[in-house]
Amino acid sequence: METGTIILIIVGLYLLVSLLTGIIPALTISSSVSGYVAGDRSMNVFILYFVIGASIFSSFAFLGGPGWAYSRGAAAFYIIAYGVIGIVPLYFFGPRAWRLGKKYGYVTQAELLADRFDSKFLSVMLGALSVVVFIPYLTLQMVGAGYVLNVISEGLIPYWAGAGATYIIVLIYVYFSGVMGVGWSNAFQGMFMMVMAWALGIYLPYVLYGGIGEMFTTIMDAGHEAMLQAPGLTAGGSEWNWWGYSSAVLVSAIGFSVWPHFFMRSFAAKSAKSLRLSVVLYPTFLIFLVPILLIGFSAIVLFPDVVPADSILPYILMQLDLPAIVIGLFCAGALAASMSSGDAILHSAASVGVRDGIRPLLKNPLSDKNERLLIQISVLVIGLIAYLFAVVIDVSIVALLLGSYGGVAQIFPVIFAMFYWRRATKAGALAGLFGGIAVNTLFLMFPEIKPLPMHEGMYGLAANVILLIGISLVTKPDDPERVEKFLKSGASSKVFRGRS
Amino acid sequence: MPQQNVSDRKHPFAFTFRRSRIAFVIVMLLATIAVIWPGYALFSSATPLILGFPLSFAWIIFWVIVSFSAMMALYISDSNHEEAD
Structure with missing residues (x-):
């Protein structure tokens, strides 16, 4: 069979399984707003673990992580460093939010804050700001998906078609199933990606250098020792300073637990205890970033001067003459990274936008049924807007997203x-x-x-x-x-x- | 349950709810200092290689393991001290 056909079959199978895992389990959830936004507060440890873990499983981790290791060396450890401390507040905030949600019916972060500080203004502003931040975030996930499919298929799948096909699947399961669709598909995508990352992260150093230690020795012998010394390099290639590195870690760590789409998963937990256990297990996901970074390091000596650095992973794969089945699996892995973050962001943008941004402004309260419908329509509208940005992307969108980290904190x-x-x-x-x-x-x-x-x-x-x-x-x-x-x-x- | 108050007094070093939380916060503050300046600056060099990883990389991985252990210990301690809900 031709290489292109095999890749397409594997990617197609992956998308089909994603669609099924997104649709089927959600059939048991009630058709209320609480069911759509918080899964009737029924998520067990298994699903929550992957939902929380999916926050690092993004296009950024899969493409940007190796890109950072490749171009900035030790600066990439920043991604692991902030996760270590950033998850901890959720251990304390999460169960509190969960108990209040169960007792008083909250399903979003802004609802809690608006109630505690008695301010509709706060709710509307947070709702509006969240949507403004989430749209570029979603756009970047779509760009990642379209980009990978385009590069790996050697142009066979145009960029707009790759992003479009992937996100139609996401739109369907988020539209019908809400957060439970996000949860179950994330569990499938998460397991799939973990296997791909470890396999590739260990395989590449061994096949290219004979081992991890040998790889790092070769990097140092080639005169790149400064790269491996913390805090690594800046994007421009000069040495990064401790002020910049430390403050970036702190701001990202502080903001991590309060990202609205992340925080609101607390409300979906089955119990405070299962939420806690999922938070405690989060570092096992962080370890998954280790092989991802090894992939980037493996290219420093062998493939110098690849631009942009974010394309290093597909670049290596294309150079190695791997079997089509491996490339196909990797393609699906990269899509899983994009989709598992994209679906959560899409779901939250619509839920938060309607529930926190629009609902407090209405004179007549919405019925539960209408509110759910409005959220579902918003899923389609927000998905479409993000897609339009994705096909006409420019640098300002990336800048907007990077700028939002300090704001979310x-x-x-x-x-x-x-x-x-x-x-x-x-x-x-x-x-x-x-x-x-x-x-x-x-x-x-x-x-x-x-x-x-x-x-x-x-x-x-x-x-x-x-x-x-x-x-x-x-x-x-x-x-x-x-x-x-x-x-x-x-x-x-x-x-x-x-x-x- | 008054017996538990008595047992608290009998064992002044027992890991009570409050003590285990304080211990946890101290470990996490240490982890924070360890992964940024000044802690990380002391372990920032590329050499020696530890299990094949540069020191700067191994140090961060080490703190992931420490914080995982600390969170696990707190979880077990909390499960023993709190009522389920």
Whole structure:
């Protein structure tokens, strides 16, 4: 059989299985908004584990990870470093959000915040901002899918057709099944990708250099030792500084647990305990980034000067004369990376946009049925907008997404205050959140005015915390009854129960 | 359950709910310092190779394992101290 045909058959089979795993299990979920957005709070550890893990399984990890290792060396360890600390807050926030959600029916992050700080404005703004950030994020996932299919098929599949075909599958299962479709398809895609990453990450160093140690020795002997020394290189090839590296790790770690599409999965858990266990197991997913980075390192000596660096993985595959079946499997793996993030983002953008952005503005409340329908229609509309951006992509979209990391991190202080600080007030929260976003945006647009070469998100966070604390302390405390509901959302201890 | 209060007093070093959380937060603060400056700066060189990995890479992997162990320990401790819901 011809190489192209084999690849197409494997990719087609993969897409079919993705569609089936996305549609079938969701048939058991109720047709309510809670069923669509939070899976009737029924996700077990197995599904949650993959849903949480899918956050790193993106086109960025599969293409950008090797690209960073290839062009920036040790700077790529940053991706692993921030995951280690970034997941921890979810262990504490997640179960609290889950208990409140179960008791009061919340299904999104902004609903919690809007209730604690008694502000419709907060909800609408967070809803709108989330959609603005999610669309370029989704676009990049589509670009990744179209790009890989195009390169691997040697132009046989045009870029627009690859991205389009992949995301029609995603649209179908997200439209019909909501979060359960996302969950089950992520479990399939996640397992598939883990196997592909480990196989390739260990295979390449052995076949090209004779082993992992031999590979790194060769890299150093070829005069690239500076690359392997932390914190690695900048995108321009000069040495990265500790200010830049450390602040990038901190901002990404702080923002990690409060990304709205990530945080809201807490509401889908079956129990607080299963949510916790899934968070605890998350580092096993981080380890999956190790072989991904090894792929990038394996190309430093053998394939110098490949541009853009993000294309290094498909480039290596094309150079190695691998059997068609392996290339086909890899193609499917790259699509799995794109789809497992893309579906979650698409689902969240529609859910958050309607529930937090539009619903609070309506005079007459929506019926549950209409709200679900509106979310489903939004899935189609948002998918279409992202696709249009994908086929006419320019650099500004990438810049918009990179700029959003510092902005998302600004949600962290208000989430923390919601659960742990009685004295935080509505005025303090609004001032902190939007002051932080404003400062972040200012330094993003004018990097030359930064006093130190730190990530702009750090300046935003500093302003955020000062405003949150300062304004809260000079304003009247919020209604204690409402505040207590959030503070008391921690688990009840057996010992404390004995005392009361 | 009053017996548990008594047993807490009997074992001053027992891992109570509060103590295990404090211990966990300390380990994670250490992990944070370890993967950024200044902790990482001390272990930032490419050599020696550890199990084939450059020191800078092995150090980060080591902290993934440490934080995984710490989270697992906290999870087990919490499961023993909290009521299920």
